[in-house]
Amino acid sequence: MNPTYVQVAVNIPQVSGVFDYHVPEDLGGEIVPGCLVVVPFGSRQVQGVVLRQVDQPQVADTRPVNALIDFEPVLTPIQLRFAQWLAERTLSPLSTCIDLMVPPGLSQQADMLYHLNDAQLSDPARLNDVQKRTIALLQERGDLRGRQLEAAFPRRNWKPAVQALVRMGVLMTRPVLLPPQVQPKMARNVQLAIPADQVGQQDALLGRAGSQAFERRQRALRTLADEPGVVDVTWVYAASGSSLADLKYLAERGLVRLGESEVIRDPLRNLTWAPAEAPPLTLAQQKVWEEIHRAVHTSAQGKASPPFLLHGVTGSGKTEMYLLAVEETLRQGRQAIVLVPEISLTPQTVRRFQARFPGKVGLIHSRLSQGERYDTWRRARAGLLQVIVGPRSALFSPLPNVGLIVVDECHDESYYQAESAPHYNAVAAAVAMAREAGAVVMLGTATPDVSLMYGFQLAKWKVLHLPDRILAHREAVRAQMNQFGLQEPVMDGSEATASLPLPPVKIVDMRLELKMGNRSIFSRELTSALEETLAAKQQAILFLNRRGSASYVFCRDCGAVLRCPRCDLPLTYHRGEDMLICHTCGYRRKMPNKCPMCASEHIRQYGMGTEKVEQLLKERFPHAQVLRYDAETTAGKNAHDLLLNLFANHQADILIGTQMLTKGLDLPLVTLVGVILADVGLNFPDYRAAERTFQLLTQVAGRAGRSPLGGRVVLQTFQPKHYAILTAARHDYQAFYAEELAQRRRLRQPPFTRFVRLLYRDLKAAAAEESAQEMARQLRGWIAAGNYKQTDLIGPVPCYFNRLNGYYRWQIIVRGPDPAGLLRGRSLGDWVVEVDPPNTL
Ligand code: ADP
Ligand code: ZN
Numbered sequence: 001m002n003p004t005y006v007q008v009a010v011n012i013p014q015v016s017g018v019f020d021y022h023v024p025e026d027l028g029g030e031i032v033p034g035c036l037v038v039v040p041f042g043s044r045q046v047q048g049v050v051l052r053q054v055d056q057p058q059v060a061d062t063r064p065v066n067a068l069i070d071f072e073p074v075l076t077p078i079q080l081r082f083a084q085w086l087a088e089r090t091l092s093p094l095s096t097c098i099d100l101m102v103p104p105g106l107s108q109q110a111d112m113l114y115h116l117n118d119a120q121l122s123d124p125a126r127l128n129d130v131q132k133r134t135i136a137l138l139q140e141r142g143d144l145r146g147r148q149l150e151a152a153f154p155r156r157n158w159k160p161a162v163q164a165l166v167r168m169g170v171l172m173t174r175p176v177l178l179p180p181q182v183q184p185k186m187a188r189n190v191q192l193a194i195p196a197d198q199v200g201q202q203d204a205l206l207g208r209a210g211s212q213a214f215e216r217r218q219r220a221l222r223t224l225a226d227e228p229g230v231v232d233v234t235w236v237y238a239a240s241g242s243s244l245a246d247l248k249y250l251a252e253r254g255l256v257r258l259g260e261s262e263v264i265r266d267p268l269r270n271l272t273w274a275p276a277e278a279p280p281l282t283l284a285q286q287k288v289w290e291e292i293h294r295a296v297h298t299s300a301q302g303k304a305s306p307p308f309l310l311h312g313v314t315g316s317g318k319t320e321m322y323l324l325a326v327e328e329t330l331r332q333g334r335q336a337i338v339l340v341p342e343i344s345l346t347p348q349t350v351r352r353f354q355a356r357f358p359g360k361v362g363l364i365h366s367r368l369s370q371g372e373r374y375d376t377w378r379r380a381r382a383g384l385l386q387v388i389v390g391p392r393s394a395l396f397s398p399l400p401n402v403g404l405i406v407v408d409e410c411h412d413e414s415y416y417q418a419e420s421a422p423h424y425n426a427v428a429a430a431v432a433m434a435r436e437a438g439a440v441v442m443l444g445t446a447t448p449d450v451s452l453m454y455g456f457q458l459a460k461w462k463v464l465h466l467p468d469r470i471l472a473h474r475e476a477v478r479a480q481m482n483q484f485g486l487q488e489p490v491m492d493g494s495e496a497t498a499s500l501p502l503p504p505v506k507i508v509d510m511r512l513e514l515k516m517g518n519r520s521i522f523s524r525e526l527t528s529a530l531e532e533t534l535a536a537k538q539q540a541i542l543f544l545n546r547r548g549s550a551s552y553v554f555c556r557d558c559g560a561v562l563r564c565p566r567c568d569l570p571l572t573y574h575r576g577e578d579m580l581i582c583h584t585c586g587y588r589r590k591m592p593n594k595c596p597m598c599a600s601e602h603i604r605q606y607g608m609g610t611e612k613v614e615q616l617l618k619e620r621f622p623h624a625q626v627l628r629y630d631a632e633t634t635a636g637k638n639a640h641d642l643l644l645n646l647f648a649n650h651q652a653d654i655l656i657g658t659q660m661l662t663k664g665l666d667l668p669l670v671t672l673v674g675v676i677l678a679d680v681g682l683n684f685p686d687y688r689a690a691e692r693t694f695q696l697l698t699q700v701a702g703r704a705g706r707s708p709l710g711g712r713v714v715l716q717t718f719q720p721k722h723y724a725i726l727t728a729a730r731h732d733y734q735a736f737y738a739e740e741l742a743q744r745r746r747l748r749q750p751p752f753t754r755f756v757r758l759l760y761r762d763l764k765a766a767a768a769e770e771s772a773q774e775m776a777r778q779l780r781g782w783i784a785a786g787n788y789k790q791t792d793l794i795g796p797v798p799c800y801f802n803r804l805n806g807y808y809r810w811q812i813i814v815r816g817p818d819p820a821g822l823l824r825g826r827s828l829g830d831w832v833v834e835v836d837p838p839n840t841l
């Protein structure tokens with residue numbers, strides 16, 4: 001018989017190729033595309049995924065596949081095609097894309113074992129910090145794998161330093177491949193091997209009568225007699241006080257049978273739920289539903305269905321649409337994936353899906369154990385879960401027949417994988433995956449990315465609208481008001497689904513506050529609004545945009561922000577050198593003493609943390625209960641839920657929060673939202689700064705008055721005329737979109753061009769710059785040689801975050817109609833490559 005040949009994508013970082021192997025006879029017939037196998041590669045054993053069978057191998061002398069790790073394929077045929085799309089799109093090795101789809105723990109990249117050979121071979125005075133710590137670690141813990149070093153140096157580029165030690169002979173390395181870490185979890189069970197009515201006649205077999213062991217064994221038998229069938233041993237232990245030794249003793253005498261069964265580790269097992277019915281739809285929802293309903297049916301019949309963008313403000317009933325679409329998809333015998341930002345994976349959201357589809361929902365989130373993840377993955381592959389809810393990684397669940405992919409809050413930046421390759425955007429990936437699977441895709445948000453909206457318009461894909469907020473809190477508010485002994489508010493509209501106006505937004509010009517002699521961070525408007533809210537026993541949220549708040553310089557009298565004369569982007573203050581730097585073109589200047597616009601001396605950088613706001617708030621409102629919701633206070637497990645529950649139960653009056661607060665909250669008693677400084681995000685030197693600010697302010701404003709109590713928003717700003725702030729205050733997406741699109745067109749920014757960002761990191765400043773200059777020369781050469789007339793470079797420049805974890809960061813943006821085309825197939829060494837990055841900081 002002729003041997004079978006297969007093409008395998010090997011799982012080694014930096015190896016992007018695929019290789020041919022032959023299938024040995026004992027594995028013949030078992031190996032199909034999508035299987036996870038072990039193959040020889042050079043002198044090592046590595047994991048790989050079978051891509052396809054081939055008639056003729058590329059090389060004459062093939063080596064054999066050594067082992068099959070799982071008898072079922074780990075990737076579906078759709079996933080195999082999807083992985084190839086992802087590799088093309090992100091310019092990443094195919095193996096890293098496949099690796100996203102192999103569950104953690106099962107996937108085992110080939111790794112290096114580091115062994116301390118001779119520490120004397122180095123001169124301690126010349127070793128850097130990473131090198132010293134590596135030697136100390138190896139002395140302390142013995143040999144370590146690359147993964148373990150990775151864990152010891154989180155987010156640091158430790159490899160060059162350690163490689164240098166290898167070259168000096170201080171360390172030695174050896175390749176290793178470890179067995180998968182996860183296994184199905186087995187539980188012991190037991191059942192009676194004799195008729196229940198004979199249990200009383202076995203005393204002679206139970207040991208010395210009257211001894212403790214005898215009593216335990218007797219109780220164990222009785223317990224089993226009361227419990228026909230197979231039971232979990234732990235239950236028998238609990239009910240009878242017996243142990244495994246006792247059950248084994250009984251089994252040896254033929255009285256019971258011990259067995260094993262598989263346990264599923266289910267993260268939802270402790271969540272209680274109440275089944276919920278879909279409410280009757282509002283008119284706007286009915287219109288949307290007609291479109292979606294039709295698409296779910298046509299796609300189930302194998303016809304392609306273009307993506308939907310569901311544009312609706314917070315609380316307009318989008319989630320209700322997802323739930324219906326999921327229901328209809330399941331009715332067609334297909335499965336659904338629902339992506340949500342990690343931060344909104346609150347019990348609230350999960351319970352809503354769980355309640356509608358009891359027993360069918362699999363949950364994925366970052367706090368799952370590896371075992372829980374693996375089991376959810378296996379149940380999905382076996383078709384036992386019909387709905388997967390989770391963050392971006394949930395997109396890679398191996399469902400046999402995906403009919404629907406939902407991306408909720410699709411503007412959220414957590415859909416982009418920034419930390420490691422492949423740097424993909426789960427929104428674009430969901431659209432591609434849906435195309436491969438023939439599935440319907442629904443992208444929902446109140447604030448679509450300008451580029452996404454533009455793409456929909458170009459492609460003539462459908463944008464569906466849910467313009468009105470649904471008044472759904474009547475009961476909740478009534479209950480809460482009664483609970484706190486407050487008077488019930490007057491609510492008009494008799495139906496439960498009456499719509500609710502968006503809250504009025506007041507823009508406060510902080511320059512005027514200064515002129516009036518108010519130096520506090522709370523304007524007079526915000527102060528009196530807080531007083532009124534507290535007096536009415538309602539609640540307020542104060543929002544602080546922290547990201548990058550201390551880096552730009554502005555004038556408190558005229559509001560002017562210091563900008564680059566060449567790029568018109570905000571300059572960044574670098575404290576160490578007391579310099580202002582442009583992160584687009586490299587322009588530098590000394591920090592001035594006076595405002596160049598109005599000569600005021602009140603010119604400085606802005607900086608304020610949640611703690612400071614808390615302190616000032618307590619000074620001003622000593623009787624208010626204040627809760628702080630930030631990275632620090634929410635660090636512990638379940639701290640998010642705990643804090644929000646405290647607030648929802650009115651154990652605090654004012655919540656101070658950052659970005660994290662904008663997601664998935666539903667707090668009927670919140671009638672005031674204050675934004676401490678709305679323009680902070682505007683002053684990032686990034687092409688999406690205005691968009692991000694608009695999105696944030698719109699989402700924050702949506703937190704106020706999601707109830708019949710109404711609500712209002714106060715936005716404090718030094719730039720009250722900026723279009724992002726003006727349009728957010730009017731809840732006017734269309735106006736923002738038009739203005740932002742015009743700007744982008746003028747400045748040749750996406751979606752009118754595309755960006756690929758190339759990022760380089762080095763411990764030495766000079767080396768980082770040198771590499772960047774060298775890469776820029778090379779890129780210019782490629783551009784000239786390929787005659788890419790509309791393609792140019794922005795940079796090389798130091799990044800906005802120019803030093804992270806001790807590394808100097810430099811970047812080059814390749815801009816043009818298809819910058820990825822220029823780079824495809826080229827070897828870019830240690831450069832981090834990001835296609836269409838959502839920020840360039
Ligand atoms: P979104 O996802 O757009 O924020 P939701 O679907 O969560 O909106 O709806 C907001 C609130 O309105 C929720 O409490 C939801 O249960 C309720 N709701 C949605 N649709 C209806 C409807 N047709 N009738 C009554 N209540 C509804
Ligand atoms: Zn000024």
Ligand code: ZN
Pocket residue numbers: 564565566567568569582583584585586587
């Ligand atoms: Zn500049």
